Structure formats: structure tokens, C-alpha cells
Amino acid sequence: MFNLLKPGTWFASPDPLILRNREFFRDFDQSKPLSEYTFVVCDTELTGFDRKHDEIISIGAVVIRDLQIDLGSLFSQYVKPRNLKHTEATLIHRITPEQLADAPSLEEVLPEFVEFIGNGLMVGHFVELDLGFLNTASRKLLGGTLANPAIDTIRMARRYRQMLLGPFCEEDEHSVSYVLEDLAREYHLPSFKPHDALEDAIQTAYLFLYFLKKFRKGGLLTLKDIYQAGRVGSLRY
Amino acid sequence: MAIKGNDVHVVAPEVAISFLKGIMPFDTLDEKTLRNLALNCRIDFFPKGTRILTAGTTELTHLYLIQRGGVKAFIENDNGVITLKDFRGEGAYIGALGIIRGTPANLNIETVEDTFCYLLPREIFLALIEKQASFAHFYLKSFSEKVVTTAYKELRHHKVAPRSSDDLYLFSIRVGDLVKTMRKVAASLTIQRAAAFMSEYQVGCLLVHDAVDAEKIVGIITDRDLRNKVVAAGLDFNQPVVTIMNSPVLTVLSQSLCFDVLLKMMTTGIHHLAVEHGGRIIGVITSHDIMLLQGHSPYYLLKEIRVEHQIVGLYPLAQKIPEVIRGLIGEGAKAGNITQMIAILNDHILGRMLTLLENELGPPPVPYCWLLMGSEGRREQTFKTDQDNAILYADPEDEPQRQAAELYFKSFAAKAIDHLVNCGYPLCPGEIMAINPRWCQPLSVWKQYFDRWVAAPEPQELLNATIFFDFRCGFGKEQLADNLRDHLNRSMKGQDLFLFHLARQCTETRVPLSFFKNFIVERDGQHKNRLDIKRQGLTPFVDFARVLALKSGLKETNTLARLKVLMAAGEIQTDLWSAASEAYELQMQQRLVHQLKQIEAGILPDNYIDPADLSDLERRMLKDAFAVIERLYSVLNRLYPGA
Numbered sequence: 001m002f003n004l005l006k007p008g009t010w011f012a013s014p015d016p017l018i019l020r021n022r023e024f025f026r027d028f029d030q031s032k033p034l035s036e037y038t039f040v041v042c043d044t045e046l047t048g049f050d051r052k053h054d055e056i057i058s059i060g061a062v063v064i065r066d067l068q069i070d071l072g073s074l075f076s077q078y079v080k081p082r083n084l085k086h087t088e089a090t091l092i093h094r095i096t097p098e099q100l101a102d103a104p105s106l107e108e109v110l111p112e113f114v115e116f117i118g119n120g121l122m123v124g125h126f127v128e129l130d131l132g133f134l135n136t137a138s139r140k141l142l143g144g145t146l147a148n149p150a151i152d153t154i155r156m157a158r159r160y161r162q163m164l165l166g167p168f169c170e171e172d173e174h175s176v177s178y179v180l181e182d183l184a185r186e187y188h189l190p191s192f193k194p195h196d197a198l199e200d201a202i203q204t205a206y207l208f209l210y211f212l213k214k215f216r217k218g219g220l221l222t223l224k225d226i227y228q229a230g231r232v233g234s235l236r237y
Numbered sequence: 238m239a240i241k242g243n244d245v246h247v248v249a250p251e252v253a254i255s256f257l258k259g260i261m262p263f264d265t266l267d268e269k270t271l272r273n274l275a276l277n278c279r280i281d282f283f284p285k286g287t288r289i290l291t292a293g294t295t296e297l298t299h300l301y302l303i304q305r306g307g308v309k310a311f312i313e314n315d316n317g318v319i320t321l322k323d324f325r326g327e328g329a330y331i332g333a334l335g336i337i338r339g340t341p342a343n344l345n346i347e348t349v350e351d352t353f354c355y356l357l358p359r360e361i362f363l364a365l366i367e368k369q370a371s372f373a374h375f376y377l378k379s380f381s382e383k384v385v386t387t388a389y390k391e392l393r394h395h396k397v398a399p400r401s402s403d404d405l406y407l408f409s410i411r412v413g414d415l416v417k418t419m420r421k422v423a424a425s426l427t428i429q430r431a432a433a434f435m436s437e438y439q440v441g442c443l444l445v446h447d448a449v450d451a452e453k454i455v456g457i458i459t460d461r462d463l464r465n466k467v468v469a470a471g472l473d474f475n476q477p478v479v480t481i482m483n484s485p486v487l488t489v490l491s492q493s494l495c496f497d498v499l500l501k502m503m504t505t506g507i508h509h510l511a512v513e514h515g516g517r518i519i520g521v522i523t524s525h526d527i528m529l530l531q532g533h534s535p536y537y538l539l540k541e542i543r544v545e546h547q548i549v550g551l552y553p554l555a556q557k558i559p560e561v562i563r564g565l566i567g568e569g570a571k572a573g574n575i576t577q578m579i580a581i582l583n584d585h586i587l588g589r590m591l592t593l594l595e596n597e598l599g600p601p602p603v604p605y606c607w608l609l610m611g612s613e614g615r616r617e618q619t620f621k622t623d624q625d626n627a628i629l630y631a632d633p634e635d636e637p638q639r640q641a642a643e644l645y646f647k648s649f650a651a652k653a654i655d656h657l658v659n660c661g662y663p664l665c666p667g668e669i670m671a672i673n674p675r676w677c678q679p680l681s682v683w684k685q686y687f688d689r690w691v692a693a694p695e696p697q698e699l700l701n702a703t704i705f706f707d708f709r710c711g712f713g714k715e716q717l718a719d720n721l722r723d724h725l726n727r728s729m730k731g732q733d734l735f736l737f738h739l740a741r742q743c744t745e746t747r748v749p750l751s752f753f754k755n756f757i758v759e760r761d762g763q764h765k766n767r768l769d770i771k772r773q774g775l776t777p778f779v780d781f782a783r784v785l786a787l788k789s790g791l792k793e794t795n796t797l798a799r800l801k802v803l804m805a806a807g808e809i810q811t812d813l814w815s816a817a818s819e820a821y822e823l824q825m826q827q828r829l830v831h832q833l834k835q836i837e838a839g840i841l842p843d844n845y846i847d848p849a850d851l852s853d854l855e856r857r858m859l860k861d862a863f864a865v866i867e868r869l870y871s872v873l874n875r876l877y878p879g880a
Contacts, residue, residue: 067281068280068356071250071278190252190305192252194252198250199250199252202250209281210282210351
């Protein structure tokens, strides 16, 4: 009865994983040099973009440590959706229904993924979408959302273009592409035809590393600098 | 708990495996090993202009494999003069030598483009070297310690005049300066006529212009198109060239730096680009044209030789040697080191060729040794000299093996000599070649030959001795050559008569001392009034060193090395040694420069120097050099009175 008066008990208590996740970022320090952070570049594959009905069917992620992509720290997992039928209709061509039928459910995969990302900073290409789906699932399955700060490589790409153009130029947003593949080609990154979420994550990791080191060369040394540059967008090399 | 996946699909990303699989020598590893390697790799990004390694300072913790981009390798001497050594692009490695030797980086490495590298931990790389035969072979063979140290020492300490701008030609020369006369044909011309043009002009490609408007370039055809699209495809060569041309032509501006153009070629994989100036196409630039400039990086060439998988592929590589040497002379390297470098390059060509030939013919029935004689044996070749070679093989154990060996080496030698000719090493007019059955023999026969020559020093035997006794192992089982050398040295003991005759033959060459007053030069023939720097200037030193080397039972064949050992052993005095070494090297330098000039003028190199072409200083130096010959002769006279 008295418990009702205590806020926080109105909802189910979050999973220990989520509590630990929050603990990581309680006193998050943005002023350290970039090389001291661990980044987790992640990509999810979805049955569609509707957060109510669509589901995650694959998660891929790779870790960046010391500003190097660590090919030994990978996460790659198919996820069996609740509604396999629904999936078959809308399924992305590169995953077969059989692969999904054999895969574990998100209930099993998500805790493993939360464990994997640890205190890393999330990075993704249009990361909002991935995190949106992950947090919806996390709220439901673990009783809370992820506290990891996130960086969006699309935003970095915009920022980078603006830096190259200078403060007085406005670019016609329609004339440029922010599709991962197009950016990789534009900046001459090693590119490949990715065949799963993991390789998309790796491609994104290349892009992220590229921007990060370009920014760093431009004098943005800490995470805070990067974030601020993202807001202000007036820094030039 | 870093790696996830329910075994349904692979954990190591395919992209990483396919990258590793695409580069040597990783391509020899099995799938499992590659997968394991991939998981141990890290990927790093170095923006353009990043210094990755600093010579003598950076400790190597990883092997770098370039995935995208490119780096330059350079050294910097005490005065801050920079010498560009190499350019490395995608698939190349950085840092292997330092890891293997356990030393810091030996070169400065800086990115010239935005560069992504795979980083393979040092320990894992070393473990591969230890476990994988292909790895040890690939890397260890690539760093002949000699090559690396001699040349670098040379560059650091003997640079006569540092000319850094020469070395940075890639960054200073613009393609407009390299373009040769434009050759173009109309699109309507037949393929055959176009091919005839190409042979007439001796070019590997032609621009194709519009049938009506000759100014309008519409495409390009290359040797390769003729081969692939016409000959191999069985196309009618009366078709117009328009059917096989590549179109549109990729163009570069004439003011582009060679370096940028080279990069463009590397990234596009297209090696013939049209050069545009003021809106007009003025000609074609090929990767070959630029590579010729790059000729002065011996490491680059060695690398190419080592990875060549086809004997025919060695032909053009051998032709690059003069370019490499030109670079070294330009850098002021000393003659002794230059000839060493020539020997190393030639040995690599030979070694690679014979290895490939063994693959083709199967392993030899008995171990053998490819002997090099004469100037090759002494490591004193300048530019392309005649072949002087022979085969020495282990004594067969029985008759079937004897026959097998005879048959095998006969066809082996025939093919090898043929390939050498194609590489640009002319046949020996005296037929001192392995293809001659007399010079393709088992060890016991060689011993008999040598014994006979030493015992009966007739003119022919003496001549043989001057050529053959400078033998060394060019390729194969070195032990056989050592065995023969030991035998020769043993049988030479107490054969003073032979040495007496050898010494007399040596002193017969007149010393061209009166060089200034009345040139001692060839009196007749086409080389009238010219000095034969080889016969009159260099040979006396070579002969002198040989006589004393044989007398003292030395293993060395190189003249400078022989002189040095003789001095160390107290056979000649220190001041005579230093005077002789200097004089010899100086003349070698003269000869090299002379031949280089001839090659550049398109003349076949020879040894005849016109005294009128020499500067006063050069003449004085030559005169001093000739004076040393007299001192050598007096030593021989003391040892062999009356000779």
C-alpha cells in the first residue's frame, strides 16, 4: 500500500543489466581524448520502419577501441521475430525465413547485446532508427532504455560537408546522398557489398573512423568537441 | 564474451577474409587460419599526410597491410635531405623487416592518401613466419640483408652531391613533360593497319580519332586489346579499329604531377591515359613511362621480380635494371656498390627464373649449382654483358641417374639460356654457357678440367683459367661450388709454374701511362683513338687480384674483395691496397658513366672512351689510376721474376 507512494515502484523494477547500464553513464565525462572511449558501431535489420508492428531480425556490431576497428570484438546475430508469417511478406532479401526460424528470440539476444555494448558509445548510420527499435524492445523486455550516448554518422557526414564547404555555403540537400554506400564511394573507403548487419556495421565503422580522424585532424580532440561541432557546425580546418 | 553467433553463420566477416586472401603471401593460407587471423586484426585509418613510422625510432607492434590508399617510404639523412625510396599501395605491407629483425622501422612511412590499414599483431605475424613455409619464404627471401644495408649505408654516407629534387621526381615532374609524340589513327582504319602503325612507331598504344575530325579523340587501343579482342577472340583484323577501341579515353591534364597520375592509374586500373593541354589531347601517358622514372628504386624492382610467377614476366623486369642503375649513379653511389647491386638484381632474375623453370620441368635428379663466371662471377658486370655460365651438378650415383642428369640438365640449360637471352643477356660468343655440353658437367669432371688447366698452362688453358677461376654459385646448391673452390685451391698449391704464366699474361698489357702526350689508344678499327678502359685500365687490376688470390687460396672472386683480403692477410701493403682499390673503383665509375651515356643516347654500350670527352680532372685522375698499374706489375715481378 505504502509502496504506491514511492515513485519508481509504479513500474516493474528494471533488469540489473539496465541498472548497470545506467551506472556506466551516471557521471559521464565528455572531455576525455577521443582515443579513450570505446565505440560500438551497430546496425540492425528490421522487417519495416513501423515501431509498433515491425521487428528486429538481425543485429550486427563491431567495437572501436583506441580508434581502431577491432575485428575480434564482433556481435552478429539473427533474431526470430514473433510474427514469422508477417516477416515473410516484407522480408529483406538477404535473410531467408529458414535462417530466422532457427534463430533465438529477442528475449535471448537483447541481454547478450546489452552485455556486449557495455559502456561503449553507440554509433550508427541513422542511429536513431536502430536505437528506437532497441529501446522499444529494451523497455518491454528489460524494463528500461539504454543510457549509452549515441553518435549518428549521417550527422557527421553533414557536418563534414559543411566544414569542407565553409560557413557561408549552403548545400542543396537534394543533390547529395547520405546513403552508406554512396558515402563510402565518395570518400574512397574500402567498400564491399555487405551481406548482413555485421558487415553493414563494419562499413559504418569505416565511415565513422574516417570522420572522427578527419575531425581530430581539424583540432576536435575530445568527445565534447565533436558533439559541439555537431551543434554549431562552424568549425573549419 | 566478445564474439557472438549461433554457429549458423561465420563470425569472422567475409570482407576481412576476402581482403587477406587477396594479398601475398596470405593467399597461401587455408580458410581456418585466415578466419583466425581476421579476428586478430584491427583496422586503422590514417588521413593523408600522417606519419606512420619513423626510421630508427618506431618500434613495430604490428604488421600493416594497406587496404585502401597509399604510403611513401623515404629516408632522411643527417642534413635533412629526403630520399624517396618507394611507394606502396593497396595490398602492400609495412613493417615486416623491422618485426623480423627485431629492430625499429628502417624507413619513414607517411601516407600520401587517406589510408586504411589492417594491423596484424607482431607475435601473430612472427608465428606465421615460423609455421608457414610460404611466409618465411616470401619475407625472408625479400630482405637479403646485403641489399638493404649496403644500399642504405651508401646513400647515407657517400652521397657525392645530395640531389633531393631528383628523387622526388614523382612530385616535381608533370606528365606534360613526359608525353611523347602523339600517335593517332582514324576510327575507320582497319585493325591490321593500326597494328602496323604500332610496330612502325614502336608504341604500345594508339589514340583513335573521329573518322572525319582528326582533332576529336574518340578512343584508344593498346597492345592488350590486339591480343585479347583480336587475336585471342579470333576477330577479323579487317574490321575498323572502332570495334575494339576503349572509349571514352580517360584524360589527365598536362600539368598534373606524375604522382597523382600514377595514383589515378592505380585506382582505376587503367594504364593508358590521354594527356590534355589547353583543351586538346596532346598524347598518351602510360604507367610504363612513369615507372621508368621510378626505375631508381631497386627495392621496387626486387619486389616485382620476387612475386613474378611467369618466366616471360621476368623479361621486362630484367630490362628495367639499367633504369635502376641510372638512379643509383644519379644518387652518387660508388661504383663498387653499383656493380654489387647489378649483381644482386641479376641474381634475383636468375634465381627466380631457374626456380620457375624447376617448377616447369620438375625437380632435378641430382643437386646442381648454376655457376657464373667472368665478370658475373666477380660481381663486376656493368650494364648487360655476355652470358658466362655453366652447370655443375653432384656426381650421379649410378648409370641411370647419370643419364637422367645428363638429359635433365641438357634441356634445363637450353631453356634457361633461351630465357636469359630474352631477358637481354646476350649469348657468349665463346660459348661459355651451360648449353655447351662441355660446361654442363658433374663435379668430378669439373675437378678434372681444373686439374688439367693448372698442370698444363698453355694459352687456351690460361684463358680458360681467367674466366672460369672467377666462378661463383649464381643459384642452386652453393656447397657444390664451395667444394670445387676448395679443390682448386688445393691443387693450386705448388703450381708456381701456372701462376708464373698467369702473371706473365697479366703484365703483357701495356700501361697507358703516356695518356696525355700521345694517347695510348686503339690504333685501328672503329675504335681508333679511343681508350679501352676495360682492357687497358681495369683488366690489369682484375688479373693482378686473381693471381694473388689463387696463390693465397682465397674464396673471394670480387676484385675489391680480393684486394681487401690480400691486404688483411699481409700479402700486399696497405698503401698499395688503398691506391689500387681507389684507382679500380674510379675507373669502374668512369666506365659506368660512359656506358650510361651511351644507353641514353640509344647506342649499344662499349668500353671505348674518347679522351677528348674527358675533363682535365678526369684525365688527371685516370693518369694516377694508371700509375698504380705499374706498382701492381712490380709486385708480380718480384713474386715471379722474369714473368
